[in-house]
Every structure is written in structure tokens, then in C-alpha cells.
Amino acid sequence: MCQSKKLPQVFPCSQCGLCCQQVHLATETSYLDRGDGVCRHYDEPSKLCGIYNERPDICRVDLQFDRTYSKQYSWDEYVVMNLIACEFLQSQDTQ
Numbered sequence: 001m002c003q004s005k006k007l008p009q010v011f012p013c014s015q016c017g018l019c020c021q022q023v024h025l026a027t028e029t030s031y032l033d034r035g036d037g038v039c040r041h042y043d044e045p046s047k048l049c050g051i052y053n054e055r056p057d058i059c060r061v062d063l064q065f066d067r068t069y070s071k072q073y074s075w076d077e078y079v080v081m082n083l084i085a086c087e088f089l090q091s092q093d094t095q
């Protein structure tokens with residue numbers, strides 16, 4: 001069997017910042033809520049994570065795939081599922 005090297009997994013995030021503004025919606029991220037649903041580490045001017053290199057494991061899509069979802073899904077399937085959630089948040093965005 002071919003022992004091919006694992007390709008780097010890069011989630012195609014458009015950096016809209018919307019998931020970081022809805023951390024109250026998931027049990028795993030609600031502890032990050034600064035009080036209005038927005039993560040306390042979210043940098044509003046840049047729409048980026050203020051602690052990106054040290055962000056919690058739950059915020060790491062690639063790590064969550066390797067740890068849990070790779071048992072059930074291919075990377076491509078996992079990306080599609082996550083993008084559906086991104087698109088839902090973007091469709092609800094009124095800003």
C-alpha cells in the first residue's frame with residue numbers, strides 16, 4: 001500500500017469573522033463569550049483572532065478534523081460541512 005505523505009489541510013476560510021462573533025451558540029466555545037456573543041479574543045478592526053497562534057483547540061478546524069472527524073469523513077466532506085455553517089452565518093449577517 002502506498003504510504004503517501006499527508007497533505008497540509010488548509011480550510012478555505014474567507015476571514016469574515018462571523019464564527020468568532022457567535023461563540024455563545026456552541027457549548028464548547030461559550031466560555032469565550034465576552035458578554036455579547038463575541039469572543040473576547042476577537043479583534044474587531046481586523047476581523048481576525050487576536051491570539052491566532054495560541055487559539056484554543058476548539059477553534060482549530062484542522063486539529064478537530066484530525067482528532068475526531070477524520071474517523072467519519074474525508075477532509076473534503078468535512079470542509080463542505082463547515083462551509084455550510086459559514087454560509088449560514090453569512091446569510092444571517094446584516095452588518
Ligand code: SF4
Pocket residue numbers: 012013014015016017018019020085086089
Ligand atoms: S465563519 Fe467561516 S469563513 Fe467566516 S471566519 Fe469563520 S470559518 Fe472563516
Ligand code: SF4
Pocket residue numbers: 019020023029032039040041042043048049050051052055056059
Ligand atoms: S479564540 Fe480566536 S479563533 Fe477562537 S473564537 Fe476567539 S477570536 Fe475566534
